[in-house]
Amino acid sequence: MARIVISIYLLIAGSLGLQQQLLAQEEFTVSFFVVDQLSNEPLEFVNILLLPGGQGQTTDEKGKAYFQLTEGRLNYKISYLGYQTQEKSIYLERDLKIDVILEGDNARLETILVTGESDREILANPEMGVQSIGSGELKRLPAVLGEVDVLKGLQLVSGVNAAGEASNGVSVRGGTIDQNLTLLDGAPVFTPTHVFGLFSVFTPDAVGSVDLFRANIPAEYGGRIASVIDVRSRNPTSDQLKLSGGIGLVSSYLTVETPLTKNKKLKLLAGSRVGLNDFLFSFVERLKRTKSRFADGTLKLRYQASETSIFTLSGFYSYDFYQLELINSLANINSSSNQYRYQTLNGSLEWLRLRPDGKGDWRTRLINANYQPELLFPEVQSPVTVNYRSRVRQQGLKSRISREIGKHRLKYGLEALLYSIEPGELDPAGSSTINPLTLPVERGAEAAAFVEIRWQFGDRLNVQTGLRYAHYAQLGPSEQRVYQPGEELSSGNLVSNTEESGILQDYGGLEPRLGISYQLNERNSLKLAYAESRQYLQQAFNATTPLPTSRFKVADNNILPQTGRLLSLGWAGVLSPGRYRATAETYYRRVNNILEYKPGADLFLETDVETQLLQGKSRAYGIELSVEKISGKLTGKINYTYSRAFNLVKGPSFSTSVNEGNEYPGYYDQPHVLNANLTLNKGRTHELGFNFVLRSNRPYTVPNGFIEINELPIPLFFERNNDRLPTYHRLDFSWTIHNFKREKRKWTGDWIMTIYNVYGRNNAENIYFGPKNTGPGLANALFSGSPLGSYQLSIFANPVISLAYRFTFNPK
Structure with a gap:
């Protein structure tokens, strides 16, 4: 199926050609x-x-x-x-x-x-594991079907990986996807991708910058174990109307930037993107029932009331719909397909107050995040569509004060968050075979105080110390289920189930953060970082990467919050001032209370979902090497990472353990990862980009045997993640053509041609198991005489060629 889809893309992209006149500047x-x-x-x-x-x-x-x-x-x-x-x-x-x-x-x-980021900053900065990417850098990266993508850009950073082409997020230093806090203008984005993870949801021309924190996360951030991905939309700054946008095979986007008042104190940035892809699938008989469309939009109003007071209102909307052959089924529903529909609606209001002496500020922000996924089952030969919907909401208030005191910088503040989860509601929509069902709402509250000081001692030593205290409470009214102590969480061990109000369960603790940079000389510095963190909102899923409809869960008396500790050591060096620099970092992380699923777990519409889950420990370690060339016609970066990630879930019985209580590789354990991103500036009109990725690939589970039931072979799984997908490697290419005629005009633009997977590597997205005679792509039998065979799924098994046009219009 994937190969057929790619062939359609190739035919359409190839028909566009390059015969059009190039007038871009x-x-x-x-x-x-x-x-x-x-x-x-x-x-x-x-x-x-x-x-x-x-x-x-x-x-x-x-x-x-x-x-x-x-x-x-x-x-x-x-x-x-x-x-x-x-x-x-x-x-x-x-x-x-x-x-x-x-x-x-x-x-x-x-x-x-x-010609590059300040060498001084690289050496002196006590924050480790920090990566900042500007909008210009993102646009230069070769991307799938020409789409500018935040998450694909981050995957070129050491220690950041994905499960494959279709992954609903990224893994940072072996962590799971739900262990990342993804923010847009301060509001969390719970599903940051379109189309099953092929593209990120952030409106291309509205992105201003992206900061990734994966070591000593600043004390003002909390709530996740692995990393913080802080995306900021562009501030509207133009004093005149400005249009920008792009037209591509998959989507088109448009951004407007303009002042709204004569004194130009109130300015607007509005950007949107739309992708309508249904027609691509209509050319192939097997894919005629497959549908896909998505949209996103960003709005930002910025009002400068005075030289020291700025108000900013930000809004974000994302929508996805796609229809696939039946993946999730529901008893008593005669449906041959699944329809996924999910949307995000976020908003934030910020007041920024600057100190008159320019030595600090006071920033207060209100946020509201609303994520609503739906799973639809259209019944065959019936107008009825059974609907399963859920919702995650988060409201918050954060106030932070920053001051400069001599050579030191002080930050401190407060944060309060409210969580509300509607785990699921089943609407029969008139179906006579289905009963309505609504799962109880889960609520939680988190309050935190933080302080952070960056000290400078002489010219060589910089220290950043931070402390965050967070207190979490599960709130009622809600069901409170109590099980036999030390026994498996199951219906047979249920002691009581009561409806209670007020504070049902609470957790809390200190989260220290430390970063040290010691400059050995003008070209070398050593660094150390330590961080502790807690996670009270978790995502439960029984697959490598969560679906948009995966279950969210607050910490309660049965599901404990995750706690993590991370220690990092590193070196930063300027190999040649203004030309070459390099870094090396090593880390070790331990996490308690990771969330795992029982063998055969069914999380769909489970009232007592804790009976399907297990908790355990994980550890991860690695070394990350990076060399960067920042000037000249050829610029770029080469990264190599060696890392391991292991989980341990050992309960009092076989049913409460994974892998018989022995340690097993984590879902994103990929020992060797090499990636390179190079840009060649061929004069003033042409720019060539190359991106190469080589990695060990992730583990997956192979059956340990099989049994036959009614002459149908059923695989048996006793171990988890006991094998590894074939090695993944891929080369991408981009060619950007600037203003060919060298003409200056109000309308300027670029043509961008990209080739994703240049040499057509057939990388495995996953491997499934079933009877040997059920379809193409069959590998050898698993065991001697076994009726089972393996089937490989690939997303992009051929080169993917795309052509896009990007423009800017300044009418004055």
Whole structure:
């Protein structure tokens, strides 16, 4: 099936050709990095204004700001309260990163042009495992069918992997997908992908920056074990109407940026993307009943009430619908297909108050996140569609104060969260064979206080200390089920089941964070990091990657919160200033109370879902090596990671253990991973990109034997993750053509051709087992004389060629 779908893509993409006239104008990425001369700390909210035209931005928490600009004279003005305002002028003809040092109230402004992120920052920063990606970098990566993708970009970072092409998220340092906290403008995104994990949900032109924290996570973040993926939408900064967008095979998108008032204090950014793919499947008889369409949108209103007060309203919407051959079935329903429909509706309101002296700020944010998945069963030869729906909601308030005290920086604040989970509601929709069912609502509340100080001792030692205290409570009204102590959670061991109100169960504890950087000399530094974290909201699934309809679960008296400890050691080196640099990090992590499923578990519509789950321990360790070239015609990065991840679930009986109580590989245990991303700038009009991935691939479970029931062979599984999928490797290519005629105009654009999986590697997404005569793709028999065979599923077994057009329109 996958090969047929790819063939359709190839036919359509190939028919587009490259005979059209290329009138695009080349764009370059200009990024600023601003620090205080005395403290060497990044400065947030520095105003950067481009002249003429009035396009501007303020720097983020990392002291960074990004612009996409065309070739020509660039005049910019940098201003900040308490510092002198100055203007500079340069000629832009390539990507530039500008390192800015501000020297105080009456001092001059020193600007240094550099070709990469500041070497000083790499060596001095005590945060380990941090990766920042700007929107310009994301657009340069070869992507599936030309789609700009946040999660695919992160998979090029050491220690970040996926289960395959269709994975509903990423695994960070061996952790599971639900152990990542994915945020967009401060609000959580519970399912960050479209179309079963093929693309991320973030509107391409609305993404401003992405920060990945995978070691000593800053103390202001909590609630997840493995990592934080903090995505921020672009701030609307243009003083005139600006349009940008793209047209591709899979989707098209459009973004509008404009001021809304004459004084230009209120500005708007609105972006949307739509993908309608049903027609692609109609050409193949076997796929005529397959459907897929998706959409997402980002809205941001930014009002600058004064020089020290800014209000921002952000909204995000994501929608998916697809129809597949029957995967989930329900008794008494005559259905031949599943329809998945899920949507996210998030919003946040932020008030930012700057200190008059420019030495800090006060940021308060309200967030609301609403995720609603549905699974539909259309009955055969009937207008009835049985609907199973669930919902996850989270509301929160976070207030954080940041101050600079001499050479040190202090951050502290409070956070409060409310969780509400509607695990499932079955609506018969008029079906006479189905009874309605509604599972009890689960509720929880979390309150946290945090403080973080970044110390600078002399020119060599930087220390970041953080402490977070979080307290969680399960709230009623809800059912409280109590089982026999020390026994299996099963209906036979149920002691009581009562409806209770108030606080039903509570947990809490301190979460220390530490980061140390010691600079040995001008080119080398050593680093150490330690972090503890707790996770009270979990996701239960009995597959390698969760479906959008997977079950969410709050911690209660039967399901304990996960707790994790991570220790990291590292080295950062500047091999050649402004040209080459390298890093090496090693880590060891232990997690208690991981969530696992019992053999044969059925999580669908289970009222007492804890009877289908087990909890245990996991450990992960690894070493991550990276070398980066940041200047010249050829730039890029090569990463290698060796890592292992193991789980241990050992209960008092066979039914409460996994793998007979012995340690087994985790679902994302991939010992060897090598990836490389290279960009070749062929003059001013052409840019070539290459991406190569080689990894050991993930483990999967092979049957230990079989039995026959009514002459039908049934596989038996006694071990978990006892084999490994074949080695995964893939080469991608992209060719970006800028303004071929070198014409300057209001309308500018790029043509982007991408080839995903250049040499057509038939990588295994999964391997299934069944009778040998049930279909194509059969491997050899599992055992001598066995009627069972293995069947390989591949998503992209052929090269995937796509052509996209990306444009920008400035009417003035």
